Amino acid sequence: MSKWPMVRLGDVCGFLNGGTPSKTEERYYSGTIPLITGADILANEVTSARSFITQEAVNNSATNFVEKGTVLLVSRTGVGKVAIAGMDLCFSQDITAILPEESRLDKKYLCYFLKSKASYFKYWQRGATIQGITRDVIESVKIPLFPLSSQKRVAETLDNSQEIIDAHKKQLEELNNLIKATFYRMFGEPTGHKWERVFIDEVYDIIDGDRGVNYPKQEEFSHEGHCVFLNAGNVTIDGFNFDKLQYISMEKDNQLRTGKLVRNDIVFTTRGTVGNIAYYDSSIPFGNMRINSGMVLLRQKTGLLDPLFLCILFRTPKMIRYYNNFLSGTAQPQLPITNMRKIKIIKPPIVLQNKFAEIVTQIENQKSLVKQSLAESQNLFNSLMSRYFD
Incomplete structure (x- = not known):
């Protein structure tokens, strides 16, 4: 697309800042006008809000009212997220509204262009505690300005590609819901008293990683090597x-x-984001793996609790709420091994657990195929974005 002119966004768009009405005036938050922040931008279109304000709040604050269809860019706290307003709304200082000259610039095309510049915006964000980008950064970015009809075709092509990605994501969500529904149908409440309950360390060893003097320093990590050293991501x-x-x-x-995985181990995160969990079965392509200092290994010691069953158990909402009672720390939550040993889990008959594991394995195989299709679709989308905007 390089043969088309590159123009500054500031030459083809207008901009509006947002603001937040005073929280001390309770009456301001008793209205019907949606007020959104950057945290409300979760999809390509904003259709819901957590706060609603009055016209008086709009009149007496720095917030601005925009109509449905307005392009919104998060320019502070979560910089780079983009969406179109799916309703008339007001917005906070986290967001900049971008108003293109519609005779020259298509809104959907503009949205995709802004998404392609997410890394650029993050590079230019500044601030000690709250990071953001200035208006100058937004205005100075250059956009390829080819004919409006071509812009619309680009947006339509990307829309179609995004729809395929969204469909794959929905498939994964439905398969995950099927696993949860199967669990509840076979076992009932994960913290209930239908089955015998045991302390987790009665059936699994809880193994910490090596946190001693030999713990790897930053310069000892590489992009390839003998042993995968797991990080939080x-x-x-x-x-x-x-x-x-x-x-x-x-x-x-x-x-x-300590801390090296053997097949059928479970990895459980115990610091920061507590409760992420993964099963090291025969499908994992790495023969040498170790956990970092924010994880533990759960290793079978009785054969009376299937590891796949245990993984799904720990992912259920009620089980998450239950083990959260054992967390310590405020700035960075953590689940010490001493507290983890106090957690009780249900122990249904192993035959029933194994039957459940067989069902889950079949569903996981379907998920693997969907994930492969999703990755291919995402690569195609990324390729199109690069072709149009890089």
């Missing part, structure tokens, strides 16, 4: 994520004592 609520890996050498691996 590698263990999610839905299992392992290997998008970004760090490795340690065989020499460093041999220096460490």
